[in-house]
Amino acid sequence: MNQASLHRLLMANAKKKDPKVLFDQRLATNLTLIQQLYFSLYPEETNLDNFQKLLSLLPVLFKERPEHLKLQDISRIEEGNWYQSEKIVGLQLYVEHFNKDLKGLREKIPYFKELGVNFLHLMPITTRPKGESDGGYAVNDYLKVDPKYGTKEDLLELTTEFRKQGIYLMLDFVVNHTSNEFSWAKKAIRGDKKYQGYYYTFEDYTIPAEFEKTLPEVFPETSPGSFTYIPEMGRWVMTVFNSYQWDLNYTNPDVFLEMLTNLVKLSDQGVDVVRFDALAFLWKKMGTISQNLPEAHTLIALFRMCLQVVAPGVILLAEAIVAPMDIIKYFGVDQKEGNECEIAYNASLMALLWNSVATKKTTLLYKSLLHVPDKPKDCTWINYIRCHDDIGLGYENHLIQELGWSPDMHRKFLLDYYCQHLDWSPATGLMFMYNPKTGDGRITGSAASLLGLEKGLALNDKSLIEASISKIIMLHGITLAFGGIPLIYAGDEIGTLNDYSYQKDPAKKEDNRWVNRPMQDWETIAKLDDIQSPPSRIFHTLKRLIAIRKNEPVFADHNNLSLCHTGNDHILVFERKLDSGEGLLVLSNFDQNPQVIETSWIKKLGYFAQGDPVDLVTENKVSINSGLLEIAPYQLIWLKKS
Numbered sequence: 001m002n003q004a005s006l007h008r009l010l011m012a013n014a015k016k017k018d019p020k021v022l023f024d025q026r027l028a029t030n031l032t033l034i035q036q037l038y039f040s041l042y043p044e045e046t047n048l049d050n051f052q053k054l055l056s057l058l059p060v061l062f063k064e065r066p067e068h069l070k071l072q073d074i075s076r077i078e079e080g081n082w083y084q085s086e087k088i089v090g091l092q093l094y095v096e097h098f099n100k101d102l103k104g105l106r107e108k109i110p111y112f113k114e115l116g117v118n119f120l121h122l123m124p125i126t127t128r129p130k131g132e133s134d135g136g137y138a139v140n141d142y143l144k145v146d147p148k149y150g151t152k153e154d155l156l157e158l159t160t161e162f163r164k165q166g167i168y169l170m171l172d173f174v175v176n177h178t179s180n181e182f183s184w185a186k187k188a189i190r191g192d193k194k195y196q197g198y199y200y201t202f203e204d205y206t207i208p209a210e211f212e213k214t215l216p217e218v219f220p221e222t223s224p225g226s227f228t229y230i231p232e233m234g235r236w237v238m239t240v241f242n243s244y245q246w247d248l249n250y251t252n253p254d255v256f257l258e259m260l261t262n263l264v265k266l267s268d269q270g271v272d273v274v275r276f277d278a279l280a281f282l283w284k285k286m287g288t289i290s291q292n293l294p295e296a297h298t299l300i301a302l303f304r305m306c307l308q309v310v311a312p313g314v315i316l317l318a319e320a321i322v323a324p325m326d327i328i329k330y331f332g333v334d335q336k337e338g339n340e341c342e343i344a345y346n347a348s349l350m351a352l353l354w355n356s357v358a359t360k361k362t363t364l365l366y367k368s369l370l371h372v373p374d375k376p377k378d379c380t381w382i383n384y385i386r387c388h389d390d391i392g393l394g395y396e397n398h399l400i401q402e403l404g405w406s407p408d409m410h411r412k413f414l415l416d417y418y419c420q421h422l423d424w425s426p427a428t429g430l431m432f433m434y435n436p437k438t439g440d441g442r443i444t445g446s447a448a449s450l451l452g453l454e455k456g457l458a459l460n461d462k463s464l465i466e467a468s469i470s471k472i473i474m475l476h477g478i479t480l481a482f483g484g485i486p487l488i489y490a491g492d493e494i495g496t497l498n499d500y501s502y503q504k505d506p507a508k509k510e511d512n513r514w515v516n517r518p519m520q521d522w523e524t525i526a527k528l529d530d531i532q533s534p535p536s537r538i539f540h541t542l543k544r545l546i547a548i549r550k551n552e553p554v555f556a557d558h559n560n561l562s563l564c565h566t567g568n569d570h571i572l573v574f575e576r577k578l579d580s581g582e583g584l585l586v587l588s589n590f591d592q593n594p595q596v597i598e599t600s601w602i603k604k605l606g607y608f609a610q611g612d613p614v615d616l617v618t619e620n621k622v623s624i625n626s627g628l629l630e631i632a633p634y635q636l637i638w639l640k641k642s
C-alpha cells in the first residue's frame with residue numbers, strides 16, 4: 001500500500017477533519033520514509049541541521065497554503081485516485097499559440113467543453129530569457145508569470161475558474177535546471193560561492209572532461225557537449241540541455257529545500273498536477289550517463305513525500321522519455337512503489353505506435369508491451385501520440401533483434417520513413433538532432449503531417465487523405481482506450497499540419513520542434529460545421545469518441561489491460577476487463593489492406609453473447625463471415641461487453 005492510500009485510511013478514521021490535525025497526521029505517517037530518503041542522499045553525520053531545517057519548513061509551507069486548497073486536498077484524499085477516471089481527457093497547449101494569453105485562454109473554456117476536454121497542460125508561462133528559451137523551459141523564476149501571458153492575478157483567476165468548471169490544470173516544474181538568468185545563476189556569475197554551489201561549476205575542464213566520456217548529448221546539433229564555459233565567472237558549468245540551461249546541483253541540500261519551496265508555491269497557485277520536467281536527469285555521477293540513477297528516484301520520492309504532507313491533493317507527472325523498462329520505475333519500486341509519481345508519460349506506447357504505422361506491423365509493440373512489468377495499481381499513464389517535443393526512437397534493442405531486425409538499420413528506416421527520405425512514404429516529418437557520431441536522430445512533425453494528411457492535401461490525393469484521417473482517428477482511439485489520461489496536442493483535434501513559420505524566427509529556427517507547435521487555427525474551427533472537411537471529420541469523430549469514453553466506466557484505468565494475440569501481425573487487439581464481467585475490446589489494423597482475424601476466442605470472451613455486438617466507434621453491428629472478422633485498413637473498433 002502506498003502512502004497516499006494510508007492517508008486515506010487514516011483520514012477515514014479521523015474524528016476531526018481539521019486540516020492542521022490532518023497535516024500532523026500525514027507528517028507523522030510519512031516521517032520515517034522522509035527521513036530514510038533524506039539521509040540516503042544527505043548523510044546523517046553531516047546533515048542533521050539540514051534535516052531539522054526541512055522539518056521546520058514543512059509546517060511553514062502548510063500554513064501558507066491557501067485555505068480553499070487545503071479543503072480541496074481533503075476532498076481529493078477522500079475521492080481517491082481521480083486521475084484514473086474515464087471522465088478525464090486532456091489537451092496540451094502553448095498559451096500564446098492558443099489564444100494569446102491567460103485571459104484569452106479563459107475565453108476558450110466553451111471550446112474545451114465542446115470537445116470534451118477537462119484537463120489542460122499549459123506549456124511554461126513563467127519568465128524566461130529573451131530570444132532562445134527552449135520554449136520557456138529555461139526558467140528565470142519559478143513563480144513569476146511572464147508578462148506576455150498576463151499577471152499572477154490572471155493565473156489565479158484562471159485556476160479559480162477552472163476549479164469551478166471542473167477543469168484540472170497541469171503546469172511544469174522544471175526541476176532539473178534553471179536558465180542562466182535565474183537569480184541564483186546571476187549571483188554565481190558575479191562570483192558568489194554559495195550560488196556557484198547551487199550548480200555543477202568547475203574551475204577547469206578536468207572533471208567536465210571525465211563526465212563527457214559517458215554523458216550522451218541531448219541537443220548535439222545546437223548545443224554539443226554538456227558543459228559551458230562562463231568567462232565572467234571564470235568557471236565551467238554543467239549544461240546538459242542547452243548552454244543557457246544550468247543543471248541544478250541536488251547534492252547540495254540547500255538546493256533541495258529551495259526547490260521544494262518553489263514546488264509547493266507553484267502548487268499553491270491552484271495546480272492539480274505538477275509535471276516534473278526532465279526528471280531522469282536529476283542526479284549526476286561521473287562514469288555514468290547520469291540518467292535514471294537510483295539517487296534521482298530517491299530525490300523524486302523525497303519531493304513526493306514532502307509535497308504529500310503539505311499539499312496531498314497535488315500529484316506528480318513523470319516526464320521521463322527514456323527506455324520502457326526505465327519509465328515504469330518512476331512510479332516507484334520496492335519501498336518507493338506508488339510513492340514517486342502518480343502519472344507518467346507513456347512514451348513507450350507513443351513511440352511504438354509510430355513504429356507500427358511505419359512498419360504496418362504490431363510485432364514490436366506486442367513484444368515491448370509484454371516485456372514491461374505492470375505498473376503499481378494507484379498509478380496511471382498519460383497516453384498520447386504527439387506532444388510539443390520530438391519523437392525519440394526509444395525501443396529496446398534486444399527486442400528489435402529478436403524480430404530479426406538490426407536495431408541501427410531499423411531506426412534508420414524509421415527516420416527515412418518519417419523524414420522524407422523515401423518517395424513512397426506519406427509522411428512529411430523533419431529530422432531532429434541527427435548525431436552523425438552515433439547515427440541517432442529523432443523526428444518532428446505534427447500528427448497529421450506525419451500520418452500523410454499534408455502530402456495528401458498537397459497532391460489532392462483522395463485515398464491518401466482518407467487513409468491519413470483513418471490513421472489519425474485510429475491512433476487517438478487507442479490512446480483514449482488504453483487506460484490513463486489521453487492527452488491531445490492542441491491542433492491535432494482538427495488535424496493541423498506542420499507549421500514552417502519558425503524557420504523565419506531567429507530564436508526558433510535552430511529548433512525544428514517548432515514545426516509541431518502551430519498556432520491554434522480558429523478560422524478552421526469556426527467552419528467545423530462543414531461536415532466534409534478533414535478537420536471537421538477529425539474533430540467531430542474525436543469529440544464523439546471522447547463522449548463515449550466519458551460515459552463508459554469501462555474506460556477508467558483499473559490496471560486491467562491485457563493484450564490479445566490474433567496471429568495477424570498487422571493487428572493490435574487489447575482488452576480492458578472489469579471484475580464485474582464488463583469489458584472493452586479494442587481492435588485496430590495498421591495495414592493498408594483489409595485484414596482478417598479468427599474470432600472463436602472473441603466469442604469465448606463473451607463479446608457475442610447477446611448476438612452481434614455493436615462497434616461503439618461506428619455504431620454499426622460487427623458481423624462475422626466464415627468465423628473471420630474483417631478489419632478495414634486503419635480501422636478502429638471498440639466492442640463493449642456488458
Ligand code: GLC
Nearest residue numbers: 134137174241277278319389
Ligand atoms: C523536457 C521538455 C522539453 C525541454 C526539456 C528541457 O523534455 O519537454 O521541451 O526541451 O525538458 O527542459
